[in-house]
Amino acid sequence: MAKLRQSSAADFLPKQRTLESLRAAARSCKGCDLYKNATQTVFGEGPKDATVMLVGEQPGDMEDRQGHPFVGPAGRLLDKALAEARIPRDEVYITNAVKHFKWIHRGKRRLHQKPSIRQVIACKPWLEAEIQAIHPKVVVCLGATAALSMVGRTVRITQERGKFFDTDS
């Protein structure tokens, strides 16, 4: 029996791979089921010639409402860390491994849920396309989900934090 092909973001990639065309195409991505409950796609932001790319897990509640990455509590923490490292935020490209907010209701709140491996894999074509469009010298994974997407295996942050990995792209 023929194996059913899983859909992914690859089905929605545009022919032209500029950041603008990628961002526009990602707005209508249905590569996994996460688009159904999210307000909008939250694509990466930052300069096209950034040498450093930061990759988080997924948009949170505020990011989902506002449509920009790292604008909620995690964004404030990131701003603090960047300020301590003396890295201007507007010089880095900031994105997420997964571009839609995954959440469940808890009373009136929308509680973050970790994306599944299947959802991380489905969304990876966007992250790969962002990397190919920008060619950063360094990609910093902000957590285990970003590392899973980039390295292609489970990464224990407690054991591998700060480690460098060479990549082909």
Ligand code: SF4
């Ligand atoms: S999470 Fe990624 S693959 Fe899934 S619908 Fe959103 S943009 Fe597409």
